[in-house]
Amino acid sequence: MIDVKLLRNDPGLVRASLERRGAKVDLDAIIELDNRYRALLQEVEAARAEQNQAGKRIAEASGPAKAPYRNQAIAEMKRLSERLKHLEAELAELRSTLDQALSEVPNLVHPDAPDGFGDEANRLVREVGAPPVFDFTLKDHMDVGEALGIIDTERASKVSGSRFAYLLGPAVLLEFALVRMAMERLMADGFVPVIPPVLVRGEAMYGTGFFPTDEAQVYRCADDDLYLAGTAEVPIASMHAREVLPADGMPRRYVGYSTCFRREAGTYGRDTRGIIRVHQFDKAEMFSFCFPEESDAEHLRLLAHEEAIWQALEIPYRVLEICAGDLAAPNYRKFDIEAWLPGSNRWLEVTSCSNDIDYQARRLQVRTKRESGTDLVHTLNGTAVAVGRAMVALLENHQQADGSVRIPPALQPYTGFDVLTQ
RNA sequence: GGAGGCAUCGCCUAGCCAGGUCUAUGGCGCGGGAUUGCUAAUCCCGUUGGGGCGCAAGUCCCUCGCGCGUUCGAAUCGCGCUGCCUCCGCCA
Numbered sequence: 001m002i003d004v005k006l007l008r009n010d011p012g013l014v015r016a017s018l019e020r021r022g023a024k025v026d027l028d029a030i031i032e033l034d035n036r037y038r039a040l041l042q043e044v045e046a047a048r049a050e051q052n053q054a055g056k057r058i059a060e061a062s063g064p065a066k067a068p069y070r071n072q073a074i075a076e077m078k079r080l081s082e083r084l085k086h087l088e089a090e091l092a093e094l095r096s097t098l099d100q101a102l103s104e105v106p107n108l109v110h111p112d113a114p115d116g117f118g119d120e121a122n123r124l125v126r127e128v129g130a131p132p133v134f135d136f137t138l139k140d141h142m143d144v145g146e147a148l149g150i151i152d153t154e155r156a157s158k159v160s161g162s163r164f165a166y167l168l169g170p171a172v173l174l175e176f177a178l179v180r181m182a183m184e185r186l187m188a189d190g191f192v193p194v195i196p197p198v199l200v201r202g203e204a205m206y207g208t209g210f211f212p213t214d215e216a217q218v219y220r221c222a223d224d225d226l227y228l229a230g231t232a233e234v235p236i237a238s239m240h241a242r243e244v245l246p247a248d249g250m251p252r253r254y255v256g257y258s259t260c261f262r263r264e265a266g267t268y269g270r271d272t273r274g275i276i277r278v279h280q281f282d283k284a285e286m287f288s289f290c291f292p293e294e295s296d297a298e299h300l301r302l303l304a305h306e307e308a309i310w311q312a313l314e315i316p317y318r319v320l321e322i323c324a325g326d327l328a329a330p331n332y333r334k335f336d337i338e339a340w341l342p343g344s345n346r347w348l349e350v351t352s353c354s355n356d357i358d359y360q361a362r363r364l365q366v367r368t369k370r371e372s373g374t375d376l377v378h379t380l381n382g383t384a385v386a387v388g389r390a391m392v393a394l395l396e397n398h399q400q401a402d403g404s405v406r407i408p409p410a411l412q413p414y415t416g417f418d419v420l421t422q
Numbered sequence: 423g424g425a426g427g428c429a430u431c432g433c434c435u436a437g438c439c440a441g442g443u444c445u446a447u448g449g450c451g452c453g454g455g456a457u458u459g460c461u462a463a464u465c466c467c468g469u470u471g472g473g474g475c476g477c478a479a480g481u482c483c484c485u486c487g488c489g490c491g492u493u494c495g496a497a498u499c500g501c502g503c504u505g506c507c508u509c510c511g512c513c514a
Contacts (some may be wrong), residue, residue: 045474048483049482059495060442060443073494075494
């Protein structure tokens with residue numbers, strides 16, 4: 001949610017951001033709604049003040065001697081009350097129309113975000129590491145994984161349908177190793193590890209900005225009115241909803257580990273092979289709550305952690321800054337990391353790091369209190385390690401002629417083996 | 423799943439049965455100040471969070487878990503929901 005006061009005072013700024021996104025929102029209609037709402041609010045509040053005064057007069061007029069006066073005052077208050085009832089109903093309706101309209105306005109866009117739409121408009125920030133050289137015929141991750149017997153999508157589809165997988169044997173240890181390595185690096189920088197609930201209320205989905213926009217991507221448990229989170233971002237951001245965080249604990253950094261569930265509606269035929277795009281995967285996610293003036297730096301900090309992890313995994317990657325037209329509604333600025341997949345001869349998105357400024361905080365009402373006052377915090381999130389896709393990158397980049405996969409030294413203390421074999 | 427209980431401004435707490443002067447009591451904590459002096463004490467003032475109007479001073483409205491209702495008027499009465507606690511059942 002954007003700040004309605006900002007819209008009121010500087011509609012040009014909001015309009016410019018919307019244009020860069022290519023978002024079609026009738027701002028003038030919202031501004032008009034806001035004006036009408038505030039005019040009516042004043043009327044209602046004046047009537048309430050009058051009612052409060054009248055109530056006091058009634059209370060003061062106790063005893064038989066004052067009964068006539070009292071009856072007159074009650075009659076007067078009845079009229080007031082009747083009028084207020086209508087005004088308040090009108091006000092409530094106007095408010096909910098305004099809230100609905102505001103909830104559909106996407107966030108502002110960072111001045112440095114590249115203009116444009118689509119992949120071509122993304123800015124290449126840097127490319128790190130050289131593609132490995134091989135002297136044998138390369139396999140893609142699925143061929144490597146199947147040959148090793150560590151990925152089984154065929155049986156998974158028997159049990160759960162397409163876009164599911166069994167991970168077996170050393171792949172399981174590899175998962176725990178990746179997560180443990182990421183966790184320890186982040187804990188060293190003060191991130192608090194957390195395993196959040198993954199079944200959440202609609203409120204949490206709305207508060208983080210996934211509803212109403214991305215409702216189609218979310219699994220719903222209808223009987224309990226709960227939703228399966230597509231990322232730990234949802235329960236972690238919501239963890240401090242309606243709280244005022246003490247200034248001396250800022251910034252608050254978490255690294256959450258959770259299974260993620262995504263319906264992948266509308267992606268039929270895309271990434272159908274292997275475990276690149278599945279309905280269920282595990283991920284360690286960074287999340288920060290920080291002071292507003294610190295969020296630009298915090299964003300770069302999260303990105304630096306992501307890059308350090310990919311460097312430790314010895315995977316060539318590139319950093320992209322996502323163009324204004326491709327930002328999700330809550331995002332103010334976003335960096336993706338894409339890993340190079342030599343076996344598939346393509347780049348694969350493996351992390352995503354966003355600064356949502358106060359967009360989520362306003363919906364979730366997460367504030368911090370310091371001497372200068374109580375402010376909404378800024379929230380940021382970034383992938384520490386998306387296990388499935390990290391495995392894909394490892395299998396393709398570190399495959400060896402005999403079908404085994406080399407484990408980079410930084411990961412070996414966590415796997416307990418240096419070569420992944422059958 | 424069944425039965426019962428609880429929810430007040432950071433924490434504790436009064437108020438609820440018997441609706442109006444509740445602009446919510448007191449304590450703790452916190453912030454500011456005064457006084458006395460010695461390892462501290464006493465006193466005074468302030469201290470929920472939002473919102474509207476206003477250059478400001480200020481002023482008004484909302485907020486007693488949430489919602490709906492009854493009523494001229496709800497912290498207080500009724501209904502629903504949520505959360506927590508106790509017991510039973512079930513369970514990793």
